[in-house]
Amino acid sequence: MQIVILDGYTLNPGDQDWEPVYKLGNVTIFDRSKTEEIVARAADAEIVLVNKVVLSAETLAQLPQLKYIGVMATGYNNIDVEAAHKHGVTVTNVKAYGPASVAQQTFALLLSLVNRAETHSQSVFAGEWTSSPDFCYWKTPLTELAGKTMGLIGLGDIGSQVANIALAFGMNVIAYRKHPVPVDGIEMVPLDDIFTRSDVISLHCPLTDETREIINRESLSRMKSNAIILNTGRGPLVNEADLAEALHNGVIAGAGLDVLSTEPPKADNPLLSAPNCVITPHVAWATFEARKRLLQMVADNLEAFLRGEAKNVVTPM
Known part of the structure; x- marks a missing residue:
């Protein structure tokens, strides 16, 4: 053969x-x-x-x-x-x-946005702590996840793993799926509730005609100003120009992405110059x-x- x-x-x-x-x-x-x-x-x-x-x-x-x-x-x-x-x-x-690996990367992206460990480590190695007049400092706002609401679009193998980690962090978990089933500890909600109630929205749905660019100017406008978008699913779930515009204008607080619509991305992809945006090169699966x-x-x-x-x-x- x-x-x-x-x-x-x-x-x-x-x-x-x-x-x-x-x-x-x-x-x-x-x-x-x-x-x-x-x-x-x-x-x-x-x-x-x-x-x-x-x-x-x-x-x-x-x-x-x-x-x-x-x-x-x-x-x-x-x-x-x-x-x-x-x-x-x-x-x-x-x-x-690889559900465990993708869920792990989802939280790596989230923690990168709310704790900025790499930013602060680079600051220390640049000598800023050595020269600081105070015993500590922070260069960005720091956010505690406990008590925040994680909204999941999709609740399959990966979404369920993300939900378990979110619950372990003390987050409230709500989820939308096309055919909802009761899950302990997770509130199943309409899609609009995901956009309006979530502090963090994580995408774990398949790419279909219904879900293509589910994150767009209209859905972004319904989100909280402190909201964070995470995408470890499929790049085309997000309208990248609309998301970049929302980040530039402070419509939402941040985005963590492991996938883009075109991979490798073109140099003019608007997200490559967007603020408060963390992008990894499609590595969630690659442990x-x-x-x-x-x-x-x-x-x-x-x-x-x-x-x-x-x-x-x-x-x-």
Whole structure:
């Protein structure tokens, strides 16, 4: 079985073991693949594993040997699933490999905004504490989370983990989901309540026509002036120009983002110059532990397919 991994570096830059995949066939690994390189590299492959490489209908039509695409991620919008289905190619993805890691990053972003530990550490190393006339000082307002309201848009595996951490911080937790179910300690509310009542809003919903740019000028205008937006979900959940404008104008207090609408971002992305905005380069999923689970689950999906028992199959919408 010829297996080609077209963009292995992000999942495994050298700190993981590809052995779970190696034992399933003859494996060729490319760290990265440009669009024009895909067909030549995958021409003889029956199995292709990708993270973010785009497999379009045009590309798939040139890969007659292909039987299986294993997406090494949860999102699969980089695959033309309808074209794959037409060509008899099975497509799978991986879910729930990193809820704890994403929830942890969500609070890393929040704590960065309310405690500014890095800002104060840099100040100390710059000599400002040594020269201070006082035994302590703070360069930004500091905010206690206990008693504040965390509003969650989405309450799946990740949102539930975020809720548990928020409760441990002594926060009140409210949540909106399309099909609400009772959850101990969490008040299920209409979407408008999330915008008007929350001190912190965290996005954990799928990207759909309904949720695209759910954070926009109109929803931002309904938020508290001390509100903070967190997005570790999908970049297009946020209208970035509207959010940047709100930050510049003090409509809300801050934003912490691990995802953007275009990745890597263009130099003119308005959020790159917005005040009180913390951005990390889509790393919430990328802890060593989460990537190790992901790699094993990729192998498990492929092994199940080879047994004739395909699982985690994605189908055309």
